[in-house]
Amino acid sequence: MASQTKYLSLAYVAALAVLLCFCKASSLTETEALLKWKETLVNQSIVQSWVIPASNSSNSTTPSPCRWSGIVCNDAGSVTEINLANTGLAGTLHDLDFSSFPNLLRFDVKINYLFDTIPTNIGLLSKLLFLDLSTNSFNGTLPLSFANLTQVYELDVSRNNMTGGIDPRLFPDDKNQPMTGLLGLKNFLLQDNMLSGRIPEEIGNCKLLTLLALDGNFLSGPIPSSLGNLSDLAVLAVASNQLSGEIPANIGTLSKLTDLHLFINKLSGVVPEGLGNLSSLTVLHLSENNFTGQLPPQVCKGGKLINFTASFNHFSGPIPTSLKSCSSLYRVRLESNELTGDLEQDFGIYPNLTYIDLSYNRLQGEVSPKWGKCQKLTLLGLGGNSIVGKIPAEIGSLSQLVVLDLSSNQLSGEIPAQIGNLTELSTLSLNGNDISGPIPEEIGALLNLDSLDLSMNRLSGPIPKQIGELRDLRSLSLSQNNLNGTIPFQIGNLVGLQDLLDLSYNSLTGEIPAQLEKLTSLQSMNLSHNNLSGEIPASLSSMLSLVAVNLSYNNLEGPLPDGSVFSSNQSSAFANNKDLCGKVQGLRPCNALSTDKGGGNKDNKLVVAIVAPLARIFVFTRWRKSRRESRVGFISRRDNPFSVWYFNGRVVYDDILKATDEFDDMYCIGEGGSGKVYKAEMQGGQVFMNPGSPMPPIAKGWATPYDRNIIAFKDLVPNVASKDTIDLDDQ
Template identity: 35%
Template sequence: MSPEPNSGHFLILTIIFLTIINPSYSLTNTREILNKFKTNLANSNTQVFTTWNANNPICNFTGIVCNEESFVKEIALSEQKLEGTLDFESICDIESLEKISLGANSLHGTISSHLSKCSNLTHLDLGMNLFEGEFVEISSLRKLEFLNLNMSGFSGRFPWKSLEKLTNLTYLSLGDNLFEKTSFPLEILNLYKLEILYLTNSSIEGTIPNEIKNLVSLQRLELSDNFLMGEIPDGITKLASLQILELYDNRISGVFPLGFGQLVMLKYLDVSNNSLEGDVHELRTLTNLESLQLFENKFSGDIPVEFGEFKFLKEFSIYKNKFTGELPAKIGSWADFEFIDVSENMLTGLIPPDMCKNGKFLTFLMLQNNFTGGLPQTYANCSSLKRLRISKNSLSGRVPDGIWSLPDLEMIDLAMNQFEGQVGHNIGEAKFLAQLFISNNRFSGELPEEISKVSSLVEIELMYNQFSGEIPVKIGDLKKLTSFHIEGNFFSSNIPESIGSCVSLSDINLAGNMFTGNIPASFGSLRVLNSLNMSNNKLSGVIPDSLSSLKLSLIDLSNNMLIGRVPESLLAEADDGSFSGNPGLCADGSRGTRRCSPVSRGSGSGLGVAKYCFIAGALVLVLSVSCFFLIRMRYKDRENLINRNFSWHMKQFHIITFSEGEIVQALKQENLIGKGGSGNVYKVELGCGKKLAVKHMLKPTIDSASDQKSYPSSATILPKRKSRCPEYDAEVATLSSIRHVNVVKLYCSITSEDSNLLVYEYMPNGSLWDRLHTYQKIEMDWNVRYEIAVGAAKGLEYLHHGCERPVIHRDVKSSNILLDEEMKPKIADFGLAKIVQTNKVMDSTHLIAGTYGYIAPEYGYTQKVTEKSDIYSFGVVLMELVTGKKPVQPEFGENKDIVSWVHDEMKSKGTVIGLVDSYISDESKEDAAKVLTIAIRCTMRFPAQRPSMRMVVHLLEQVEPHSPFDIVIDNDIQIVKD
């Protein structure tokens, strides 16, 4: 007789049976675990979890992958804008779980030791997040094949020992974290199956062990941006499968080891910024190379001719070495070649002609060598080219006409050669040209009028050539122009008043030409002008009083024929020779001129002065009559503006106690406080004492006769068709519904047939830019700067997360952060703002937006602006607050901004504190340095690596001055390589 079955055994068998025939029975706990997982991420993009509900099978949840038995096999939620913490104590109770993919989110907090319970994991991706603290011991995860912790925010000591038992790993990425310094972790050398090893910026020091040869399956080895020294070990030459080898930004020395040429599978080789030396002939056999980066080393000798036969080569950079000889004639002629930089060597011979053969060439850098001959005609049709820099060589001949009009070209740098001929009249077609550097050549002829059509121009340097004729009258159309250097030429005639319309000009040098006539009074309207040199010309007349309003660090008007008194305000920053060589000038201080005094009768000098005074008197009489009529006309114009626009329409967004008439009547010249690309700004003080700021934006209209856009004079009424002002529309649409203490308040809009007025609260302390960088600069202690940072962050957080429809500002910068009477910040100027569509999808825009120095790097290749672009720009503002530097300064170096400067300085000085503004007290420098680390996170190269604005506010609040919040502030913090 069989024994009676045990009831406990029977229950177990029943559960097993139910599990097999009804998987949902065993998934009950899984649903609870996933609900808890979702709860911890409550502030995230809720669209991800719309399918995570009780009516839906777990296997239909977004990001959940099940196996054939309907058990959860994978959580796949990378790049989903998740914010919150992870609870591995619950997650690892899902025994069927094999893969966790949560990379490129904004997850934070620490990782608990319960992760070690996920013993069936084969794939773990937590990369590009914002975790804190040390990573945990994971030696129990024996099945793990893929581990990615890259740029996750981990710090402290990494448990290298735990890797020793993870012998199934094929992918290991631990780079760009804040680990403690360590020698090369020998535990990794036992992971024979490794195909990918990424340890860039992992604080590894010492030498690369020769035993690296054990990793025979390696296809990708990246050890860049560490503290490695010594030579490249022979063992690397045994890695026959290697396709990518990156060792840049270390202290590696010596030569390429014998046998390095055996790595014939290599596609990408980057050993830049080390101390390597010798020739590079060992690389002649690497015919599969697509990218070869050898720059900033001590290499010498010639460039092997075999490099010209590399049929896959797209990038070639060897700048700052000691190479000699000629470049191979065929280099770059086979593949879709994109980039060459051989600058700062001792190369000779001709420029290779066919680097743009396949029409993909972007960057052409060969400056500071000894190249001869001309610029090959083949590049005249290189429509893909963005940067052309061949200055400081011995090149000659005429520049091919097509060069001047290349459609995507952003920089032309031909300076310090022997080029001749004229600037092509087709230059007006170069719509993206920002920098034109052709100084110290033999260019001649007139500057073509078409240059005024290149509205993107920021810098023009034409000095020391043989140009003649007049400056084009329409030069004032260049609204972005900041630097205009044409000294040492033969320009003549009058200096056009229109230069005063170049509202961004900070540096003007017209010295050493043949200019005649008066100094344009319009120069006085250039509010950001910092340096003005018009010496050694034939200028006459008096120095305009309008120049008195300028705050110049340099002025030189010497050696002209100027007369009268030097305005007192110009003497403060002038050198002794600033006004010398003008016999008719006098000043109340020497400055190289005679002292002003009463004219003595009967003296020869008195007769001379009398002559000048007679001329000056005649001029004053003429000017007085002219001014009378001008004032009368201006009064008439103003009367027309007020009277004819009888149909002013006011739209209120807040309770107000003033009328449109009070606002319009106050739009006087004496109330003008600022000019911008979208209009003038006036300060209006009401009868009750309340102050307002009014932006006057003229509507772009279409003349019915010509069908062309124009901005009509206020004194002229023409038949028009209705048209829109996109900046006005954007600003009203954005600000009319926003109510936040850190966003500037828009009281109302007032519109008429040809004008738009926006009435704001008045901000008496101007902009953050003014307080940090201009003559209005004040010494702000760290507490004030910190409060500005937090307040501005909260304003942007509201725009991104608090509005019914999120707003992308698209022009975040310090000049758009205004300060009230208590120095509280408010986000302003929403003329470029983009409101996210009602479907809640964070769209992007292809319109040009932003300001140079603040623009996120992805805009260069996608031309898209998202909320992460705002975050990058805000990171730049934080860097300004901490360092006191402008976003772009000459001291940063060629093609570098504050972001790259911070990275370079941290590498060289080994500290963040050393970058803090000297105006900040020593006891506050550590607090400021903590904010700089947050700025670095905001300015990560890839958008997914940047925190959300909500997370930025959270991080800033954690580093309140004198708080105990512990954050690493030494040189372990790095920026991803550009």
């Protein structure tokens, strides 16, 4: 400590000596120093007035700069202020000779484009009171010569690229009458740099300090207990660092403290109860640390608390009792803790409250109608608790509400129609409850809605067509309910849908609306586990943004649309439907067993003829014309529903009876030695030629010639030696 003091004293004496050397010429050099600096600046527009008039060019005396833009002088004509904040300056400070300004009191160059290191000779400004270098691109370390600025009351180097540590030698030592260090410092701001290392204990020797802002750096270690000695401290901001350890208990003795910012660190332990005794406290930020224990019960003892955040910690126990009557609150964030209490009893009416998030705690009780009296609310987050009861109609009076999250609770009853009054609403999350009844049509009035999630409830009835009015909607999830009826074609008007359309696990019927093709920005669509029927509209191939689609567990049939999301998807996305086909592994190719739905190829019908009823032979054949056009190969046992692995003779025979109206003559197409032959067109487009056998056919074996596109089943009857086939190429 002795050597350190000696070093600082020598530095101080040396600075004074240099300063004295320039004092005699200062009145002649201030103008020259400013002009020399001007020449090095890239943008000189702000200093255009910094010129020597032509009338003085031959004058032996140097003109005064006191009328130049940004320059202020005292009565003696010496420069006392350089105010060039937010003027577009670009350059460095290295060519500004600070020794030429012995009377400078204020140097303000904030919000410019200055770069490089801060010159060491800035410490020669021994009378300086105000120094603001913030919001530039200065780099390097904080110059130790700052310690010579003993009269500076505000030093701001925030929002630069400063690195290294905060040198303890910048601050006074603990002697009764220190000569060096930032003795007069009241406001010290180093926010948003890249400073590292510990906060030095010596900073607690700046007895006049009222504002200390070190947030947004990489500072580590504990909060110095010496800060508890700063009796005038009003603002302590050390958020967004890597600080660890506990909050010093003596912080709770700072009676003038109004703002305490500790969020986003690695702080732990219990919050000192003394923080609840700070009657001047208006802002308390404890979020995103590892705090445990209870919140201070009297955190709003003074009735001045405005902003209170303690989210993402491990706080447990009750909601602070003082919050119920803390009408000054305008922002509260307590989400993601383990807090307990009764939602209705522990909170009051807050006329100024704009934001409250209590999500993911262990709160119980009901949503009180009194929340409707918090008229300035923009966010109400109560998700992830154990809240019961109904959604009160009074919620509809929160005309400024933007986010309403009541998800993952035990709410019941119906969605109140008054929800349609929340015209500013952007996010509505009611998922994961026990809400029943219909989706109110009034929901279509929420024209600013961005996300709507009503999934995992017991909602019933049809999807209201008014949902199609929500043109700004990006995500819509109505899955896992009891919704029925058809998918409103108006959903195709939701051209803003981008993230999700999920209508799965309902009882929706009818066809998929072709209007969904207009959802060209949609990335994920899930219509699975419904009773949808018909073909998938081919126009859905125009949904080029789709990366995930699930249509499984429906009654869909026909070909999959073109497009990579359909052809490259897993077969499970289309499984358990009526008869889908396409170029997806696990689905049959559409030209292997296609349907005749008006748009198909009639030459590709599969014709089954049963010849010789005594032998009960089933013969399956394809058209030779199809064979000539496309060699599709034989039907695998996996894809052919008529193969012996899938064959059910009784079911097929019953279907034939229905298709021929019990062998009515109107279906007879000819007569031969084995009797009449009937044509039966089966469901799915299969055509049977049946001789009218009174017994259902039984297939016991099969053969597949490779040189002809014929598949034949035959009954293994002793007197039948070969397969019988019918050539239908010319029929």
